[in-house]
Structure formats: structure tokens, C-alpha cells
Amino acid sequence: MPRLNQQFMTVKAGHQIKCQSEARDDVLVLCSGWAFRYIQLSDGGRQILRFLLPGDIFSPAAIFSKGMSFSAKALTEVEVSRLDGEEVRTQCRADELVMMEVFRSLGDNGRASYELITVLGQRPAERRIAHLLLSLIRRIAAHGEIPDQRYPFPLKQQHIADAVGLTSVHVSRVLALFRERNILTLADRTLQVTDPAALERLAALN
Amino acid sequence: MPRLNQQFMTVKAGHQIKCQSEARDDVLVLCSGWAFRYIQLSDGGRQILRFLLPGDIFSPAAIFSKGMSFSAKALTEVEVSRLDGEEVRTQCRADELVMMEVFRSLGDNGRASYELITVLGQRPAERRIAHLLLSLIRRIAAHGEIPDQRYPFPLKQQHIADAVGLTSVHVSRVLALFRERNILTLADRTLQVTDPAALERLAALN
DNA sequence: CGTCGGGTTGAAGATTGTCAATCGTAGTGG
DNA sequence: CCACTACGATTGACAATCTTCAACCCGACG
Numbered sequence: 001m002p003r004l005n006q007q008f009m010t011v012k013a014g015h016q017i018k019c020q021s022e023a024r025d026d027v028l029v030l031c032s033g034w035a036f037r038y039i040q041l042s043d044g045g046r047q048i049l050r051f052l053l054p055g056d057i058f059s060p061a062a063i064f065s066k067g068m069s070f071s072a073k074a075l076t077e078v079e080v081s082r083l084d085g086e087e088v089r090t091q092c093r094a095d096e097l098v099m100m101e102v103f104r105s106l107g108d109n110g111r112a113s114y115e116l117i118t119v120l121g122q123r124p125a126e127r128r129i130a131h132l133l134l135s136l137i138r139r140i141a142a143h144g145e146i147p148d149q150r151y152p153f154p155l156k157q158q159h160i161a162d163a164v165g166l167t168s169v170h171v172s173r174v175l176a177l178f179r180e181r182n183i184l185t186l187a188d189r190t191l192q193v194t195d196p197a198a199l200e201r202l203a204a205l206n
Numbered sequence: 207m208p209r210l211n212q213q214f215m216t217v218k219a220g221h222q223i224k225c226q227s228e229a230r231d232d233v234l235v236l237c238s239g240w241a242f243r244y245i246q247l248s249d250g251g252r253q254i255l256r257f258l259l260p261g262d263i264f265s266p267a268a269i270f271s272k273g274m275s276f277s278a279k280a281l282t283e284v285e286v287s288r289l290d291g292e293e294v295r296t297q298c299r300a301d302e303l304v305m306m307e308v309f310r311s312l313g314d315n316g317r318a319s320y321e322l323i324t325v326l327g328q329r330p331a332e333r334r335i336a337h338l339l340l341s342l343i344r345r346i347a348a349h350g351e352i353p354d355q356r357y358p359f360p361l362k363q364q365h366i367a368d369a370v371g372l373t374s375v376h377v378s379r380v381l382a383l384f385r386e387r388n389i390l391t392l393a394d395r396t397l398q399v400t401d402p403a404a405l406e407r408l409a410a411l412n
Numbered sequence: 413c414g415t416c417g418g419g420t421t422g423a424a425g426a427t428t429g430t431c432a433a434t435c436g437t438a439g440t441g442g
Numbered sequence: 443c444c445a446c447t448a449c450g451a452t453t454g455a456c457a458a459t460c461t462t463c464a465a466c467c468c469g470a471c472g
Contacts, residue, residue: 039324042412047324065313070320106312107271113319114276118245118253120326121371124427156450165327167429172452187451206248330459363419373461378420393419413472420467429458440447 004091007082011074013154018058018072025085028058033078034154037070038162048163050112051075051155053139060105063088076154115205120165125174128164130202133184133191153191210297213288217280219360224264224278231291234264239284240360243276244368254369256318257281257361259345266311269294282360321411326371331380334370336408339390339397359397 008031011017017035018028030052037049037058049070052058062068063085092099112135119131140151157175161168178184183195183202193199214237217223223241224234236258243255243264255276258264268274269291298305318341325337346357363381367374384390389401389408399405 039320039411041324041328045328047327049320049323061313061316064309065316067313068317068320103270107267107273110267110271110316110319111274113316113323114245114255114274117255117319117322117326118247120323121253121368122247122251158450162327168451169430169453170428172450173428176452205245362417374419375421375462376460378418379460382420415472416470418468421465423464424462426461427459430456432455433453435452436450438447438449440445442443442445 004083004087008079009082010077010079013074013076015074016071017074017078017080020069020071025062027063027083027085027088028072029081029083030054030056030058031079031081034075035072035078035080036075036159036163037072039070046162047165048159049116050109051136051163053143055143057102057105060102060109063092063102075159118205125164125166125170126177127202128166129160129171129174129178130199131205132160132164133186134199134203137191137193149193149196151191151193152189153186154189210289210293214285215288216283216285219280219282221280222277223280223284223286226275226277231268233269233289233291233294234278235287235289236260236262236264237285237287240281241278241284241286242281242365242369243278245276252368253371254365255322256315257342257369259349261349263308263311266308266315269298269308281365324411331370331372331376332383333408334372335366335377335380335384336405337411338366338370339392340405340409343397343399355399355402357397357399358395359392360395 020040032054035052035056035058037052039047039049041047052072057063058072058080059068059070088098092102115131115135119128123131136153137151140146156168157171158168160166161171164171166174175186178186181195181198183193183198185192185194226246238260241258241262241264243258245253245255247253258278263269264278264286265274265276294304298308321337321341325334329337342359343357346352362374363377364374366372367377370377372380381392384392387401387404389404390397390399392398
């Protein structure tokens with residue numbers, strides 16, 4: 001099994017990793033830190049499509065299909081590995097497990113997209129934010145056991161706002177509400193959940 | 207090249223084609239009529255994820271990845287072809303072109319999802335509706351040349367509402383506005399566009 | 413002729429956005 | 443060590459957008 005050619009880079013917090021019209025056909029993988037995919041609108045708005053954690057592929061869909069145009073930015077300082085697209089494709093054909101991994105990633109992203117569409121279309125502010133927080137918590141927990149319901153959480157309120165389609169002002173108010181109701185506290189780059197059941201009730205998508 | 211086993215069914219307008227927890231691992235293809243994918247919420251709300259036109263696969267992602275759970279309904283009377291999942295997968299491995307077709311479909315759906323997320327998160331009612339209408343127009347036009355900017359359009363206002371995350375009452379008001387401004391008229395299962403440029407301006411995602 | 417589904421309209425209220433001021437904290441440079 | 447600054451979070455007042463509820467219309471259809 002040939003080792004794939006890879007090339008590393010590190011990007012500082014807040015800086016661009018990939019822009020909408022990136023021509024190159026490479027596969028980027030997040031090795032450490034947090035990042036996010038987003039679409040930049042000309043009127044200054046931006047929609048965050050998904051947050052990326054270590055191990056995530058920046059654009060799994062782009063491996064087999066052209067023309068996904070979104071940008072990606074580093075949320076914290078990150079390390080990114082760049083693989084040649086063609087090598088990845090031949091590797092997929094050769095190794096069933098690699099292929100499966102790519103499909104799993106594609107499936108996760110698709111499911112997350114549909115959930116986000118549903119949340120944005122059908123849920124009020126509180127429940128949108130609860131859903132985002134719980135989704136992230138689950139993914140963080142899958143990466144390593146977390147003591148005590150305290151999760152590392154590098155997002156600013158503006159990121160939450162851009163992810164769930166609200167203003168940062170409104171996000172601030174909703175988080176204040178959560179704090180008053182003793183559901184969770186978000187401060188100091190840490191998310192502490194005090195009432196996980198309540199959070200799940202709000203985030204539920206049934 | 208072996209002909210795939212297929213089995214046809216027709217479903218009347220408004221009836222279920224596939225439900226969220228469909229266990230069977232088959233590939234459904236829409237042969238005629240319109241349908242839509244959606245997620246049903248327990249509180250009565252529903253989010254329409256995508257409208258399907260003839261030739262569309264109900265769940266391209268499900269071919270290679272488990273656990274996409276949405277339902278599908280017929281919008282008009284439809285004909286659906288059912289293929290065995292396993293046969294489709296072996297066919298994909300055998301025939302590069304079939305594989306490419308599936309990837310194209312996956313890519314289209316992914317792109318559409320990201321656009322919908324952006325529209326729902328960042329755009330007000332008018333622009334959401336404009337975006338939906340224009341997307342549909344483009345797809346209809348791709349299916350056969352259309353004279354005169356008059357498009358067949360089987361959606362009720364409730365469908366538009368569930369697709370863009372608004373109430374049907376508000377959809378009605380926005381459509382009235384479009385009519386007053388001579389942008390388009392929606393009546394009688396036909397969509398007539400009188401000012402395509404204005405529609406594109408509203409629908410634009412830049 | 414009645415009724416039913418879908419569309420339209422008005423009035424009132426809830427949710428969310430906008431604008432602007434304030435505050436706290438962490439640099440940064442003198 | 444002390445301004446000075448910059449950034450993010452918070453708060454209040456107000457406005458816009460969208461929903462809710464209810465009534466009504468109208469054409470299709472039994």
C-alpha cells in the first residue's frame with residue numbers, strides 16, 4: 001500500500017484556508033484545530049455551512065464532483081494536510097476501506113446539511129442555537145472523552161450567529177437566557193452544560 | 207451490459223412514496239411527474255428539502271451511505287422506478303459512466319443544499335421565494351424548451367412555504383407583491399415570469 | 413345548493429434585526 | 443506601570459419582518 005504524498009501547512013486563527021474559486025483539485029484534511037466552511041455574500045453577510053474538527057475533510061464532495069464553491073477559514077490555529085486529488089481517487093479505487101471512509105464523510109455531511117436546513121427553516125432562535133451547540137458537543141465528545149460537561153469551544157458569538165442565521169446581538173440575548181435558566185454557560189472559550197436534558201429537548205429534531 | 211432489474215409504480219398526487227425509516231435498500235428514480243423530499247417534524251411542521259423532477263434519484267446519497275432519513279411525497283401523479291441497491295452498486299463499479307452519473311447527482315444535491323442553507327440563513331422572504339422559483343425554472347427549462355416564460359408549476363403555496371421556511375399566509379403576500387411589481391404571476395398551476403432580470407436580481411446569491 | 417380546499421386580506425402580536433451606547437478584558441507601546 | 447486601543451459581549455430603545463388568528467372569497471365538484 002503506497003503512502004500518499006502529503007504536504008502540511010499551518011494557518012493562523014481567522015485566516016483563509018481555501019477560497020470559493022480555488023481551482024486546484026487537491027484534498028485538504030484538517031489535522032489539528034478548528035475550521036469552518038462558509039459562503040461569503042457580497043452584501044457582507046456570510047453563512048457558515050459547517051464547522052470542521054480534526055480528521056474532517058474540507059470538501060469530500062469535491063473529490064468526485066466538480067464545482068463545490070465555498071470558502072474555508074481557520075477558527076483556531078490549524079494544521080492542514082494537502083493530498084493530491086488524483087492520488088486520492090486512485091487510492092479509493094484500490095482500497096475499499098478508503099472509499100468507505102470517503103463515503104462516510106459524504107454521508108455525514110449530507111445528513112448535517114439536511115438537519116441544518118430543517119433547523120433554519122422551522123426552528124426559532126433558541127432551538128437553532130441549542131441544535132448547533134449540541135451537534136458540536138457530540139462531535140467534540142467523539143474525539144476524546146470530556147470530563148464534567150465542560151467542552152472546549154473556540155467560537156465567537158458572531159460565528160454562532162453566522163451559522164444559525166441570526167445576528168450576534170440576538171445570539172447574546174439567547175445565551176443570556178440559557179444562562180438564566182441554568183441550561184448552559186458559554187464563556188472563556190469553554191461551554192459548560194448544566195442541564196443536558198433541557199439542551200437535548202431544545203435541540204431535538206422530531 | 208446487463209439490463210438492470212426494475213420495477214415500476216405509480217403514485218397519486220399527495221401520496222407518500224418513501225417514509226423516513228424505509229428499511230429497504232433500493233434506488234428509486236422519478237420517471238414522470240413531480241415529487242419532493244422532506245422531513246416531517248412532530249409538531250406538525252415540515253421542511254421540504256428538495257423538489258424532484260423526472261430523472262432525479264430520490265436518495266443518491268443512500269446508494270453508498272446508510273441512514274439518510276427523509277420522506278418523499280408525490281406532488282403530481284408520478285411514475286417511479288425501483289432498482290435493487292446491490293445491482294446498482296455493482297453496475298457502478300462496472301460502468302464508469304453510471305458512476306459518474308451518480309456522482310453528478312450527488313454533487314447537484316450537495317450544491318443545492320448549500321444554496322438552500324445560505325438562502326434560509328441570510329435572505330428575507332422575498333429573496334428566498336425568488337431563489338426557489340428561479341432554481342425550479344432553471345431545472346424545468348433544462349428538461350425541455352419552454353415558450354414564452356410560462357412554466358408548468360404544480361406547487362401549492364403551502365409547498366413553497368414549507369420549502370423556504372415561511373407561512374403560506376406570508377407566501378401569499380409576497381407573491382401578491384411580485385404580481386404588483388410585474389415580476390411574475392403564479393396562478394392556475396403556471397408560473398409566468400414577466401421580468402426575468404428582476405427575478406434573477408432577487409434570487410442572486412453573491 | 414352546499415361544501416371544501418386553497419388563496420387572500422386585515423389586525424394584532426411575537427420574534428428578530430438595527431443602531432448606538434457601554435463595559436470588560438487583553439494587548440501594545442510609551 | 444500606565445494610558446490607549448481594539449475587540450467582543452452586553453444592554454436598551456425602537457423598527458422591521460414574519461406569524462397567528464380569523465374572516466372572507468372563489469372556483470370545483472358532489
